[in-house]
Amino acid sequence: MSNTEVSNKSHDQYYVPHLAKWPIVGSIGMTLAAVGAATFMNSETASTPVMMYLGFAVLIFMMFGWFAEVIKESEGNLYNPQVDTSFRMGMVWFIFSEVMFFACFFGALWYVRNLSVPWLGGEGVGLMTNTELWSGYEGVWPTNGPGDVGGKFELIDPYHLPLVNTILLMASSITLTIAHHALVDGARKKVIGWLIATVLLGAIFLFYQVEEYIEAYQHLDLTLESGIYGSTFFMLTGFHGMHVTLGAIMLTVITIRLMRGHFKPESHFGFEAVAWYWHFVDVVWLGLFIFVYII
Amino acid sequence: MSHADTHDHDHDHKPKGFVKRWLMTTNHKDIGTLYLIFAFAMFILGGALAMIIRLELFQPGLQFVQPDFFNQLTTMHALIMVFGAVMPAFVGFANWMIPIMIGAPDMALPRMNNWSFWILPFAFTMLVSTFFMDGGAPAAGWTLYPPLVLQGGKNLAFAVFAIHMLGISSIMGAINVIATIMNMRAPNMGYLKMPLFVWTWLITAFLLIAVMPVFAGAVTMLLTDHYFGTTFFNAAGGGDPVLFQHIFWFFGHPEVYIMILPSFGIISEILPTFSRKPLFGYVSMVYATAAIAFLSFIVWAHHMFSVGMPFGGELYFMYATMLISIPTGVKVFNWVSTMWKGAMTFETPMLWSIAFVILFTIGGFSGLMMAIAPVDFQYHDTYFIVAHFHYVLVTGAVFAIIAGVYYWIPKWTGNMYSERLGKIHFWWSTISVNVLFFPQHFLGLAGMPRRIPDYSTQFAEFNMWSSIGGFAFGLAQVFFIWIVYRTIKGKGTTKATDRVWEGAKGLEWFIPSPAPHHTFQDGEPVKDEQLAHVSSH
Known part of the structure; x- marks a missing residue:
């Protein structure tokens, strides 16, 4: 093995960037956001979390800068297929980590529904707990617990907005796939059209999701504080909504890049990564629709 | 390691100036160095907290700290040692060694590699700052x-966000390790030709990506329970505090293997070198590592035997836990067989590695004792468990890290450490660490609870011994700083050869010492005779 140094110019060699100026900006942004949010949560008087917003602004600035650098290198043909594979693996394993994050909340939902709520209701080992502490509590899902935390609430009908939202997201997966096929065929205008359709479907989904939250808070008395039902419902759908928002922003960026002539029929990893991410949030929604809304 | 400039590799485009060289670096060796220095600093900080704990426990009664501060000390000692010292030290080794061992030009995603590291100092500043807040640290x-x-x-919000940041750092680091190993191996570096250290890290990285997000979810639930009125862990709202324990240990058990599998890798590199024999049962080592990783996902509730679980659950988790001793036994027997009839010499890394095999096995046996559910009712939350996990983490993980430092520091710096000082460090540490932790087994069996600043007078003598051992062990690690400093500066040392160790095999020993800033150009195939683990053996 020779020790000749890596030249960063040649196309057939693995591209190793020389300096990374954005990570430290990202760390500063992340820290500002975290300290700002923590201070805000701890403050006893009403305040605006200025530091948190500043942190998010720095993070967004960092992402623009970092991605711009990567896009420039990519369009400048500095990446060989091996670099492409590294990016692909990075995205796949990132999505896997997201799967595990949602699995944590789905697991918590499974545990409370099948174990802890029945135990509180006196099933199995919970007999004495029920008789001595929570006498009269039935332990039937949906529940805000034996303490009636947050007061009485009603459920969202899965066959109205949630069903519409399911259809919207499933349709958006189809439009995105059509766009992908068009990209492979080199039909740029068609790609952009179908991508815009995808983003619109995502936006309508988010709009209905907000409508649903307003309905829940104002008319159904279902809030984040409605015991374990409210906790699991809003945390699961809320994190999903955040991911849809992020996915929609990513799709928008891809659309703008397509308008600027980026991507080739044979090489468009940025597009594919976002598509994988979008399909992932779709699958999570299917899980939500079944386990949170219907069952 | 600026002295490297004085050697003949200063034509290698090392960025000039502190900010460019360290803050903006994309070089796997520089990032590895940063990780190792940071881990060392956190090891000293976490160790300092441990010294205060042992000082308070030197005698019965309350002498130096109040109970609430004592609880902060035990909590922060653990968080700092786990997430600040042991894990970053292994990532440091991964950064330095994996690209060199598999013939890669660098880590697969060098910019993200920089970010993985540079999150850590910020996260720990935030975490440690809670000591100075109202109500103190967690x-x-x-x-x-x-x-x-x-x-x-x-402190809760600060601690939770610090943990989120550590999780992001770990996940990015793990993704980088996987992408590097799967995508960046030189031609002819097949999976079953990889050094075992690379294998153990590949499997560790899978564990990290699988469980760090789960931990993030668990602490997020704590955050919303505390600040936003959710009731995940509140029975009145239909939740369950035990739910947290299930989620935590679903993360926590793989986490303890995240801290030990790379140790297995390091030891599996060192023992063959100084036994002058190839590793015994290489392929079985790979399978055993994978088996341990798989089992780590299905045994978590053995941390919760006394919490109240259905009888069937107790039985299942008891037997599943005992299964782990099979692949772990495979490893220990393979290490012993590697040394068997070898032409052994006992340089410092070898001494630490042999001590690892013996002392880690003691920790493994006490673990097996606690796997027995009815017996664990007696041990739970006593000093017996403290003794157990310090045997696997200090004489296990930390000993492996120190062994690895002695083994590879000649390659990193170009200088041999002082063999005499290294051996003093080894005997000093090994004797004192046993004085420190062995009596804790007896304390625990006699019923002394953990995480309590005061104790009944019957426990006084063993606690005194334990504290004396603790102070001696702590001082030995300050001595270690001095040894490392002298090696880096090349004081009282000799220059290292490229091969460094007579019996060493593997790509890292075929490049100059110190390793040049950029090592391999991609595309050049690895030669079988350079490798330790080629199937023809």
Whole structure:
């Protein structure tokens, strides 16, 4: 093995960037956001979390800068297929980590529904707990617990907005796939059209999701504080909504890049990564629709 | 390691100036160095907290600290050692060694590699700053069990966000390791030709990506329970505090293997070198590592035997836990067989490695004792468990890290460490660490509870011995700083050869010492005779 140094110019060699100026900006942004949010949560008087917003602004600035650098290198043909594979693996394993994050909340939902709520209701080992502490509590899902935390609430009908939202997201997966096929065929205008359709479907989904939250808070008395039902419902759908928002922003960026002539029929990893991410949030929604809304 | 400039490799485009060289670096060796220095600093900080704990426990009664501060000390000692010292040290080794061992030009995603490291100093500054807040640092133990942890001061939000940041750092680091190993191997570096250290890290990285997000979810639930009125862990709202324990240990058990599998890798590199024999049962080592990793996902509730679980659950988790001793036994027997009839010499790394095999096995046996559910009712939350996990983490993980430092520091710096000082460090540490932790077994069996600043007078003598051992062990690591400093500066040392160790095999020993800033150009195939683990053996 020779020790000749890596030249960063040649196309057939693995591209190793020389300096990374954005990570430290990202760390500063992340820290500002975290300290700002923590201070805000701890403050006893009403305040605006200025530091948190500043942190998010720095993070967004960092992402623009970092991605711009990567896009420039990519369009400048500095990446060989091996670099492409590294990016692909990075995205796949990132999505896997997201799967595990949602699995944590789905697991918590499974545990409370099948174990802890029945135990509180006196099933199995919970007999004495029920008789001595929570006498009269039935332990039937949906529940805000034996303490009636947050007061009485009603459920969202899965066959109205949630069903519409399911259809919207499933349709958006189809439009995105059509766009992908068009990209492979080199039909740029068609790609952009179908991508815009995808983003619109995502936006309508988010709009209905907000409508649903307003309905829940104002008319159904279902809030984040409605015991374990409210906790699991809003945390699961809320994190999903955040991911849809992020996915929609990513799709928008891809659309703008397509308008600027980026991507080739044979090489468009940025597009594919976002598509994988979008399909992932779709699958999570299917899980939500079944386990949170219907069952 | 600026002295490298004085050698003949200064034509290698090392960035000039502190900010460019260290803050903006994309070089796997520089990032590895940063990780190792940071881990060392956190090891000293976490160790300092441990010294205060042992000082307070030197005698019965309250002498130096109040109980609440004592709880903060035990909590922060653990968080700092786990997430600040042991894990970053292994990532440092991964950064330095994996690209060199598999013939890669660098880590697969060099910019993200920089970010993985540079999150850590910020996250730990935030975490440690909680000591100075109203109500002090988190004090519910590193396991952060509710409802206790929800009753602390303002630290919860800071601790949770610090953990989120550490998780992001770990996940990015793990993704980088996987992409590097799967995508960046030189031609002819097949999976079953990889050094075992690379294998153990590949499997560790899978564990990290699978469980760090789960931990993030668990602490997020703590956060919303405390600040936003959710009731995940509140029975009145239909939740369950035990739910947290299940989620935590679903993360926590793989986490302890995250801290030990890379140790297995390091030891599996060192023992063959100084036994002058190839590793015995290489392929079985790979399978055993994978088996341990798989089992780590299905044994978590053995941390919770006394919490109240259905009988079938107790039985299942007991037997599943005992299964782990099979692949672990495969490893220990393979290490012993590697040394068997070898032409052994006992340089410092070898001494640490042999001590690892013996002392880690003691920790493994006490683990097996605790796997027996009915017996664990007696051991639970006593000093017996403290003795157990310090045997696997200090004489296990930390000993492997120190062994690895002695083994590879000639390659990193171009200088041999002082063999005489290294051996003094080894005997000093090994004797004192046993004085420190062995009596804790007896304390635990006699019923002394953990995480309590005061104790009954019957425990006084063993605690005194334990504290004396603790101070001696702590001092030995300050001595270690001096040894490392002298090696880096090349004081009282000799220049290292490229091969460094007579019996060493593997790509890292075929490049100059110190390793040049950029090592391999991609595309050049690896030669079988350079490798330790080629199937023809």
